[in-house]
Amino acid sequence: METMTALAVLRRHAQHSSAALALNRDTRHFTVSGLDGFIAYRPAGRRHAVQLGSVYADPEDRKRLLGAFHGWAQQEGRRLCAVQLTPDDLDLYTEFGYQLSQLGAAYSIDLEAFTLRGRRFEKVRNKLARSRRAGVTVVEAGRDVPYDAALAARLDALDARWLADKGRHVKQIEFLVGERAGHEDRVRRLFLAMYDGEPVAYVSYSPAFGQEGGWLYDITRREPDAPPGAVDLAFVVALQRFQAEGVRWLHLGLTPFRELSARHEPAGGGHRGTNRLIGFIAEHGDWIYPARSQAEFKEKWQPRVTPEYVGFYPSVSLRTVWRLLRLTRAV
Structure with missing residues (x-):
């Protein structure tokens, strides 16, 4: 999808504060004929794909679009990871069977x-x-x-x-x-x-x-x-x-590994193993991601804080986490 076409879709449907990241050069747009919307993603190796942000479509079409994306991933033999999900996304991704955990916080x-x-x-x-x-x-x-x-x-x-x-x-x-x-x-x-x-x-x-x-x-x-x-x-x-x-x-924007709290966990609780990994990086992982310095700059403006999430389908695996880190160039 061309940048200006994708921009027009975001203007019609996006509610995510970081939706413009879907316009990055190497980010792909999964579409379905007849649906006004897309899912932003990048392949990560041969067996993974990482979605960025929400499903950008009319609320009535989001389930169908996400289902089609899952069908594509199954045909490709890819496991899925979705990053920067908002609290409003959690019900849909829970319905699809994602294992969800808080990734960090967005500031506004x-x-x-x-x-x-x-x-x-x-x-x-x-x-x-x-x-x-x-x-x-x-x-x-x-x-x-x-x-x-x-x-x-x-x-x-x-x-x-x-x-x-x-x-x-x-x-x-x-x-x-x-x-x-x-x-x-x-x-x-x-x-x-x-x-x-x-x-x-x-x-x-x-x-x-x-x-x-x-x-x-x-x-x-x-x-x-x-x-x-x-x-x-x-x-x-x-x-x-x-x-x-x-x-x-x-x-x-999002700062990963910040403002982690049990009160922000998805309904039913976050995935235990992912929670432990994210908590460990939050405490010891400045060498992986510069969360501390990012947060210090953002927090001094006294912003509002909103949790954001990561989801894995069909399950969490170390290889999927590794692919996510490689994609962000954190490692």
């Missing part, structure tokens, strides 16, 4: 009520002021400055330096995050922190749809020697622009 900011005033944001305001005093300014690519080949090349070089600074064994997380591609057609939005005429950090946003539509905070990159607070300043300038545009929700 209600921009209608958000303000930086007050003592709780005093440290943030000081950080922003320090960045501005250092000479950092923020512009939006494609609106304040052109998004052209020259800028894209400069940001590619920034990405490479950012990744190199993480260490030679660190890989860029994929699949559960978006992409910088697409800003030239304004599907996504990109805010640049500029210093001495050069971009030293950027924050990317993807559209969010449905009843809590708005924007999804997606990708953050910074030069290793960028002035302190450059990312925070780009984030706040974007947030304030969204507020001025009348946007209600700024979603911060």
